[in-house]
Amino acid sequence: MRTHIPMESTNSALKMKLAWQEAYRIRSCPGDDMLFAEQLTIETQRHLKICPACSDVRNSSAQSRTAWRELAGRLSDGASPHKATEVAPVEGQVWALRDDLSHWGNDGNYYRAPRILLLGIEGNALKVAQIYHDISLLSDGDVLLSGDRFGFAQAWNIYTIHLGMLSHCLGGVKQEEIQTVLNEAGKSRKDIDENSILYWFRTTEVIVGAEIAMPAVAQLLVELESLVSVPSFVHEIFGEVSGLIEKLKEYVLPDNYDSAFGFLAGVRPQQLQLAAADSENTIPVNIVHKTADGVLIETIQATITDDDWQSNRTYLISGKLSREAKTGLHLLATLSYHGETIAECQNRIEEGSPYFDILFKDVPEDLAQIDNVIILLVNT
Numbered sequence: 001m002r003t004h005i006p007m008e009s010t011n012s013a014l015k016m017k018l019a020w021q022e023a024y025r026i027r028s029c030p031g032d033d034m035l036f037a038e039q040l041t042i043e044t045q046r047h048l049k050i051c052p053a054c055s056d057v058r059n060s061s062a063q064s065r066t067a068w069r070e071l072a073g074r075l076s077d078g079a080s081p082h083k084a085t086e087v088a089p090v091e092g093q094v095w096a097l098r099d100d101l102s103h104w105g106n107d108g109n110y111y112r113a114p115r116i117l118l119l120g121i122e123g124n125a126l127k128v129a130q131i132y133h134d135i136s137l138l139s140d141g142d143v144l145l146s147g148d149r150f151g152f153a154q155a156w157n158i159y160t161i162h163l164g165m166l167s168h169c170l171g172g173v174k175q176e177e178i179q180t181v182l183n184e185a186g187k188s189r190k191d192i193d194e195n196s197i198l199y200w201f202r203t204t205e206v207i208v209g210a211e212i213a214m215p216a217v218a219q220l221l222v223e224l225e226s227l228v229s230v231p232s233f234v235h236e237i238f239g240e241v242s243g244l245i246e247k248l249k250e251y252v253l254p255d256n257y258d259s260a261f262g263f264l265a266g267v268r269p270q271q272l273q274l275a276a277a278d279s280e281n282t283i284p285v286n287i288v289h290k291t292a293d294g295v296l297i298e299t300i301q302a303t304i305t306d307d308d309w310q311s312n313r314t315y316l317i318s319g320k321l322s323r324e325a326k327t328g329l330h331l332l333a334t335l336s337y338h339g340e341t342i343a344e345c346q347n348r349i350e351e352g353s354p355y356f357d358i359l360f361k362d363v364p365e366d367l368a369q370i371d372n373v374i375i376l377l378v379n380t
Helices: 007-028 042-050 052-058 062-077 175-185 197-222 230-238 241-247 260-266
Strands: 093-097 115-122 125-132 142-144 152-162 166-172 282-291 294-309 315-321 329-337 340-349 355-360 373-379
Touching: 007 052, 007 197, 042 052, 115 152, 115 175, 125 197, 142 175, 152 175, 152 197, 152 355, 197 294, 197 315, 230 260, 241 260, 241 294, 260 282, 260 329, 260 373, 329 355
Parallel strands: 282 373
Antiparallel strands: 093 115, 093 166, 115 125, 125 152, 142 152, 282 294, 294 315, 315 355, 329 340, 329 373, 340 355
Protein backbone atom coordinates (compact mmCIF):
# COMPACT_ATOMS: atom_id res chain seq x y z
CA MET A 1 0.00 0.00 0.00
CA ARG A 2 1.32 3.42 -0.91
CA THR A 3 1.70 5.94 1.89
CA HIS A 4 0.98 9.59 1.14
CA ILE A 5 3.77 11.98 2.23
CA PRO A 6 2.80 15.67 2.34
CA MET A 7 5.06 17.36 -0.21
CA GLU A 8 5.13 20.70 1.63
CA SER A 9 6.47 19.28 4.91
CA THR A 10 9.00 17.11 3.02
CA ASN A 11 10.32 20.11 1.10
CA SER A 12 10.41 22.15 4.30
CA ALA A 13 12.44 19.49 6.12
CA LEU A 14 14.89 19.21 3.21
CA LYS A 15 15.27 22.98 3.04
CA MET A 16 15.98 23.14 6.76
CA LYS A 17 18.53 20.33 6.54
CA LEU A 18 20.40 22.08 3.75
CA ALA A 19 20.22 25.36 5.67
CA TRP A 20 21.75 23.68 8.73
CA GLN A 21 24.57 22.16 6.71
CA GLU A 22 25.44 25.61 5.36
CA ALA A 23 25.12 27.16 8.83
CA TYR A 24 27.60 24.66 10.23
CA ARG A 25 30.04 25.35 7.39
CA ILE A 26 29.73 29.12 7.82
CA ARG A 27 30.16 29.04 11.59
CA SER A 28 32.68 26.22 12.07
CA CYS A 29 34.81 25.78 8.94
CA PRO A 30 37.92 27.64 7.75
CA GLY A 31 37.82 30.05 4.81
CA ASP A 32 39.12 29.37 1.33
CA ASP A 33 42.50 30.93 2.08
CA MET A 34 43.17 28.17 4.62
CA LEU A 35 41.20 25.34 3.01
CA PHE A 36 42.84 25.64 -0.44
CA ALA A 37 46.35 26.65 0.70
CA GLU A 38 49.22 24.68 -0.85
CA GLN A 39 50.76 24.17 2.58
CA LEU A 40 48.06 23.28 5.08
CA THR A 41 48.48 24.28 8.71
CA ILE A 42 48.31 21.66 11.45
CA GLU A 43 44.94 23.08 12.49
CA THR A 44 43.50 22.80 8.97
CA GLN A 45 44.77 19.24 8.61
CA ARG A 46 43.07 18.35 11.89
CA HIS A 47 39.83 19.96 10.73
CA LEU A 48 39.85 18.04 7.43
CA LYS A 49 39.97 14.79 9.41
CA ILE A 50 36.74 15.61 11.28
CA CYS A 51 34.83 17.51 8.58
CA PRO A 52 33.77 15.42 5.54
CA ALA A 53 32.33 18.50 3.78
CA CYS A 54 35.61 20.42 3.84
CA SER A 55 37.55 17.28 2.91
CA ASP A 56 35.31 16.73 -0.13
CA VAL A 57 35.68 20.34 -1.25
CA ARG A 58 39.44 20.29 -0.76
CA ASN A 59 39.69 17.23 -3.02
CA SER A 60 37.22 18.47 -5.66
CA SER A 61 37.96 19.70 -9.18
CA ALA A 62 38.92 23.30 -9.93
CA GLN A 63 35.48 23.88 -11.52
CA SER A 64 33.71 22.58 -8.42
CA ARG A 65 35.90 24.75 -6.20
CA THR A 66 34.93 27.86 -8.15
CA ALA A 67 31.24 27.01 -7.84
CA TRP A 68 31.71 26.36 -4.14
CA ARG A 69 33.37 29.74 -3.58
CA GLU A 70 30.55 31.55 -5.36
CA LEU A 71 27.89 29.72 -3.37
CA ALA A 72 29.74 30.24 -0.09
CA GLY A 73 30.05 33.96 -0.75
CA ARG A 74 26.34 34.38 -1.39
CA LEU A 75 25.26 32.31 1.58
CA SER A 76 27.69 33.67 4.15
CA ASP A 77 26.78 37.29 3.47
CA GLY A 78 23.04 36.99 3.01
CA ALA A 79 21.82 40.49 2.17
CA SER A 80 24.83 42.82 2.02
CA PRO A 81 23.93 46.27 3.39
CA HIS A 82 26.24 49.27 3.19
CA LYS A 83 29.24 49.03 5.55
CA ALA A 84 29.62 52.15 7.70
CA THR A 85 33.10 52.27 9.21
CA GLU A 86 32.91 55.58 11.12
CA VAL A 87 29.68 55.25 13.05
CA ALA A 88 29.29 55.48 16.82
CA PRO A 89 27.59 52.39 18.30
CA VAL A 90 23.92 52.89 19.20
CA GLU A 91 21.30 50.45 20.45
CA GLY A 92 19.45 48.86 17.55
CA GLN A 93 22.39 48.75 15.15
CA VAL A 94 23.60 45.59 13.44
CA TRP A 95 27.39 45.24 13.45
CA ALA A 96 30.00 42.95 12.00
CA LEU A 97 32.77 41.98 14.42
CA ARG A 98 36.49 42.15 13.70
CA ASP A 99 37.76 39.38 11.43
CA ASP A 100 40.70 38.69 13.73
CA LEU A 101 38.29 37.45 16.41
CA SER A 102 37.74 34.31 14.32
CA HIS A 103 39.95 31.52 15.59
CA TRP A 104 40.57 27.80 15.87
CA GLY A 105 38.77 26.11 18.75
CA ASN A 106 40.09 23.26 20.85
CA ASP A 107 37.63 20.92 19.10
CA GLY A 108 39.23 21.32 15.66
CA ASN A 109 36.65 23.77 14.31
CA TYR A 110 37.32 27.29 13.07
CA TYR A 111 34.88 29.68 14.75
CA ARG A 112 34.03 32.80 12.77
CA ALA A 113 32.90 36.03 14.38
CA PRO A 114 29.12 36.45 13.85
CA ARG A 115 27.08 39.53 13.21
CA ILE A 116 25.34 40.99 16.24
CA LEU A 117 22.47 43.30 17.19
CA LEU A 118 23.28 45.94 19.82
CA LEU A 119 20.80 45.81 22.71
CA GLY A 120 22.55 47.90 25.36
CA ILE A 121 25.71 49.93 25.95
CA GLU A 122 27.43 50.51 29.30
CA GLY A 123 30.92 51.94 28.90
CA ASN A 124 33.00 49.40 26.99
CA ALA A 125 30.47 46.63 27.68
CA LEU A 126 27.97 45.94 24.89
CA LYS A 127 24.95 43.71 25.39
CA VAL A 128 24.26 41.95 22.09
CA ALA A 129 22.09 39.30 20.47
CA GLN A 130 23.66 37.06 17.86
CA ILE A 131 21.95 37.13 14.46
CA TYR A 132 21.76 34.74 11.52
CA HIS A 133 20.68 35.51 7.96
CA ASP A 134 18.82 32.37 6.79
CA ILE A 135 15.23 32.48 8.09
CA SER A 136 14.77 28.80 7.19
CA LEU A 137 16.21 28.18 10.68
CA LEU A 138 13.99 30.72 12.45
CA SER A 139 11.89 29.28 15.31
CA ASP A 140 10.46 30.07 18.76
CA GLY A 141 12.60 32.68 20.51
CA ASP A 142 13.88 34.20 17.27
CA VAL A 143 12.88 37.71 16.14
CA LEU A 144 12.69 38.58 12.45
CA LEU A 145 14.54 41.84 11.81
CA SER A 146 13.35 44.47 9.31
CA GLY A 147 11.67 41.96 7.02
CA ASP A 148 14.50 39.65 5.94
CA ARG A 149 17.22 42.28 5.51
CA PHE A 150 19.30 41.07 8.46
CA GLY A 151 17.68 37.70 9.05
CA PHE A 152 16.74 37.13 12.69
CA ALA A 153 18.00 37.90 16.18
CA GLN A 154 18.45 35.03 18.63
CA ALA A 155 16.78 36.10 21.89
CA TRP A 156 18.07 32.86 23.47
CA ASN A 157 21.69 33.77 22.56
CA ILE A 158 22.43 37.11 24.25
CA TYR A 159 25.84 37.91 25.70
CA THR A 160 28.34 40.71 26.42
CA ILE A 161 31.19 41.81 24.16
CA HIS A 162 33.82 44.56 24.37
CA LEU A 163 33.44 47.79 22.41
CA GLY A 164 36.81 47.16 20.76
CA MET A 165 35.46 44.03 19.06
CA LEU A 166 33.24 46.01 16.66
CA SER A 167 34.32 46.30 13.02
CA HIS A 168 31.68 48.16 11.00
CA CYS A 169 27.99 48.99 11.20
CA LEU A 170 25.65 47.35 8.69
CA GLY A 171 22.54 49.35 9.49
CA GLY A 172 19.78 49.47 12.08
CA VAL A 173 16.47 47.88 13.03
CA LYS A 174 13.21 49.24 14.39
CA GLN A 175 12.95 50.16 18.08
CA GLU A 176 10.05 47.76 18.58
CA GLU A 177 12.23 44.92 17.28
CA ILE A 178 14.81 45.61 19.98
CA GLN A 179 12.12 45.49 22.65
CA THR A 180 10.72 42.27 21.21
CA VAL A 181 14.16 40.65 21.47
CA LEU A 182 14.48 41.74 25.11
CA ASN A 183 10.96 40.51 25.89
CA GLU A 184 11.58 37.15 24.24
CA ALA A 185 14.86 36.75 26.15
CA GLY A 186 12.98 36.71 29.45
CA LYS A 187 10.57 33.93 28.48
CA SER A 188 10.97 30.30 29.48
CA ARG A 189 10.77 27.71 26.70
CA LYS A 190 10.24 24.01 26.25
CA ASP A 191 13.28 21.84 25.65
CA ILE A 192 14.10 21.20 22.01
CA ASP A 193 14.34 17.62 20.71
CA GLU A 194 18.04 16.72 20.91
CA ASN A 195 17.76 14.78 17.65
CA SER A 196 16.38 17.72 15.69
CA ILE A 197 18.15 19.98 13.22
CA LEU A 198 17.04 23.02 15.25
CA TYR A 199 18.79 21.64 18.35
CA TRP A 200 22.10 21.19 16.55
CA PHE A 201 21.86 24.60 14.89
CA ARG A 202 21.23 26.35 18.19
CA THR A 203 23.93 24.36 19.94
CA THR A 204 26.45 25.52 17.34
CA GLU A 205 25.25 29.12 17.60
CA VAL A 206 25.69 29.11 21.38
CA ILE A 207 29.19 27.64 21.05
CA VAL A 208 30.11 30.35 18.53
CA GLY A 209 28.84 33.06 20.87
CA ALA A 210 30.75 31.61 23.82
CA GLU A 211 33.98 31.32 21.81
CA ILE A 212 33.74 34.98 20.85
CA ALA A 213 32.35 36.42 24.11
CA MET A 214 34.46 34.70 26.77
CA PRO A 215 37.72 36.61 26.06
CA ALA A 216 35.74 39.86 25.85
CA VAL A 217 34.15 39.35 29.25
CA ALA A 218 37.54 38.56 30.77
CA GLN A 219 38.91 41.82 29.36
CA LEU A 220 35.97 43.82 30.70
CA LEU A 221 36.37 42.37 34.17
CA VAL A 222 40.10 43.09 34.20
CA GLU A 223 39.25 46.74 33.46
CA LEU A 224 37.16 46.98 36.62
CA GLU A 225 38.46 48.61 39.78
CA SER A 226 40.56 46.72 42.33
CA LEU A 227 39.10 43.87 44.33
CA VAL A 228 37.18 44.33 47.56
CA SER A 229 37.44 41.57 50.14
CA VAL A 230 34.17 39.65 50.06
CA PRO A 231 34.18 38.60 53.77
CA SER A 232 35.02 42.18 54.80
CA PHE A 233 32.25 43.62 52.62
CA VAL A 234 29.63 41.25 54.06
CA HIS A 235 30.85 41.73 57.63
CA GLU A 236 30.64 45.51 57.25
CA ILE A 237 27.01 45.30 56.13
CA PHE A 238 25.63 42.47 58.27
CA GLY A 239 27.97 42.17 61.25
CA GLU A 240 28.97 39.03 63.15
CA VAL A 241 27.51 35.58 62.49
CA SER A 242 26.30 35.42 66.10
CA GLY A 243 23.98 38.35 65.46
CA LEU A 244 22.77 36.88 62.18
CA ILE A 245 21.81 33.58 63.80
CA GLU A 246 19.31 35.37 66.03
CA LYS A 247 17.87 37.35 63.11
CA LEU A 248 17.55 34.22 60.93
CA LYS A 249 16.29 31.69 63.47
CA GLU A 250 13.23 30.97 61.29
CA TYR A 251 15.49 29.76 58.47
CA VAL A 252 17.34 26.48 57.96
CA LEU A 253 20.92 27.33 58.96
CA PRO A 254 24.02 25.76 57.40
CA ASP A 255 26.11 23.26 59.35
CA ASN A 256 29.47 24.48 58.06
CA TYR A 257 30.64 28.03 57.40
CA ASP A 258 33.78 30.07 58.02
CA SER A 259 32.45 33.64 57.77
CA ALA A 260 29.29 35.73 57.58
CA PHE A 261 29.57 35.40 53.80
CA GLY A 262 29.61 31.60 53.91
CA PHE A 263 26.82 31.59 56.49
CA LEU A 264 24.50 33.80 54.44
CA ALA A 265 25.23 31.85 51.26
CA GLY A 266 24.23 28.59 52.97
CA VAL A 267 21.01 29.70 54.70
CA ARG A 268 17.76 28.38 53.21
CA PRO A 269 14.11 29.36 53.81
CA GLN A 270 12.12 26.73 55.75
CA GLN A 271 9.60 26.16 52.95
CA LEU A 272 12.01 26.36 50.04
CA GLN A 273 10.44 25.25 46.76
CA LEU A 274 12.78 25.64 43.82
CA ALA A 275 11.79 24.62 40.32
CA ALA A 276 13.46 21.45 39.12
CA ALA A 277 16.95 22.16 37.85
CA ASP A 278 17.24 22.25 34.06
CA SER A 279 20.70 20.68 34.22
CA GLU A 280 23.59 19.86 36.50
CA ASN A 281 24.83 23.40 35.83
CA THR A 282 21.94 24.97 37.74
CA ILE A 283 22.76 25.97 41.33
CA PRO A 284 20.83 27.70 44.18
CA VAL A 285 21.89 31.27 44.97
CA ASN A 286 20.75 33.39 47.90
CA ILE A 287 19.61 37.01 47.68
CA VAL A 288 20.14 38.72 51.05
CA HIS A 289 18.04 41.82 51.73
CA LYS A 290 18.98 44.16 54.55
CA THR A 291 15.73 45.55 55.95
CA ALA A 292 14.77 47.91 58.77
CA ASP A 293 13.70 44.89 60.82
CA GLY A 294 16.74 42.74 60.12
CA VAL A 295 17.63 40.38 57.29
CA LEU A 296 15.45 38.70 54.67
CA ILE A 297 16.74 35.85 52.50
CA GLU A 298 15.27 34.33 49.35
CA THR A 299 16.80 31.57 47.23
CA ILE A 300 16.68 31.58 43.43
CA GLN A 301 18.46 29.56 40.75
CA ALA A 302 21.48 30.44 38.64
CA THR A 303 22.29 28.54 35.47
CA ILE A 304 26.00 28.46 34.65
CA THR A 305 26.23 28.92 30.88
CA ASP A 306 30.03 28.94 30.56
CA ASP A 307 33.06 28.29 32.74
CA ASP A 308 36.52 28.52 31.27
CA TRP A 309 40.00 28.23 32.82
CA GLN A 310 42.85 29.86 30.90
CA SER A 311 46.57 29.12 30.91
CA ASN A 312 47.19 32.52 32.59
CA ARG A 313 45.34 31.01 35.62
CA THR A 314 42.18 33.09 35.18
CA TYR A 315 38.85 31.32 35.66
CA LEU A 316 35.83 32.93 33.98
CA ILE A 317 32.23 32.02 34.76
CA SER A 318 29.13 33.31 32.98
CA GLY A 319 25.56 32.58 33.97
CA LYS A 320 21.92 33.58 34.10
CA LEU A 321 19.75 34.13 37.17
CA SER A 322 16.21 32.78 37.17
CA ARG A 323 15.03 36.40 37.29
CA GLU A 324 16.34 39.86 36.47
CA ALA A 325 18.64 41.78 38.82
CA LYS A 326 17.02 44.68 40.67
CA THR A 327 18.43 48.07 41.59
CA GLY A 328 21.15 47.99 44.24
CA LEU A 329 21.97 44.31 43.85
CA HIS A 330 25.62 43.34 44.43
CA LEU A 331 27.06 40.01 43.30
CA LEU A 332 29.73 38.49 45.54
CA ALA A 333 31.64 35.29 44.91
CA THR A 334 34.62 33.36 46.21
CA LEU A 335 36.37 30.20 45.10
CA SER A 336 37.08 27.98 48.10
CA TYR A 337 38.57 24.54 48.66
CA HIS A 338 38.37 22.63 51.95
CA GLY A 339 37.26 25.80 53.73
CA GLU A 340 40.15 27.92 52.43
CA THR A 341 39.41 30.84 50.13
CA ILE A 342 41.62 30.39 47.07
CA ALA A 343 40.48 33.43 45.13
CA GLU A 344 38.05 36.31 45.21
CA CYS A 345 36.64 37.85 42.09
CA GLN A 346 35.83 40.72 39.86
CA ASN A 347 32.31 40.54 38.48
CA ARG A 348 29.57 42.37 36.70
CA ILE A 349 25.80 42.05 36.71
CA GLU A 350 23.70 44.37 34.63
CA GLU A 351 20.76 46.10 36.31
CA GLY A 352 17.49 44.85 34.86
CA SER A 353 19.19 41.78 33.37
CA PRO A 354 19.54 38.18 34.62
CA TYR A 355 23.04 37.74 33.14
CA PHE A 356 26.25 37.86 35.16
CA ASP A 357 29.99 37.29 34.70
CA ILE A 358 32.62 36.37 37.31
CA LEU A 359 36.40 36.39 36.90
CA PHE A 360 38.77 34.69 39.35
CA LYS A 361 42.52 35.27 39.09
CA ASP A 362 45.45 33.02 39.97
CA VAL A 363 43.40 29.81 40.16
CA PRO A 364 45.11 26.38 39.90
CA GLU A 365 43.58 24.43 37.01
CA ASP A 366 42.50 21.48 39.18
CA LEU A 367 40.50 23.82 41.47
CA ALA A 368 38.68 25.64 38.63
CA GLN A 369 35.36 23.89 39.25
CA ILE A 370 31.84 25.19 39.79
CA ASP A 371 31.53 23.07 42.93
CA ASN A 372 34.22 25.23 44.55
CA VAL A 373 32.42 28.52 43.79
CA ILE A 374 30.15 30.28 46.30
CA ILE A 375 27.86 33.01 44.98
CA LEU A 376 25.83 35.48 47.03
CA LEU A 377 23.62 38.37 45.96
CA VAL A 378 23.27 41.27 48.41
CA ASN A 379 20.54 43.90 48.15
CA THR A 380 21.47 46.95 50.17
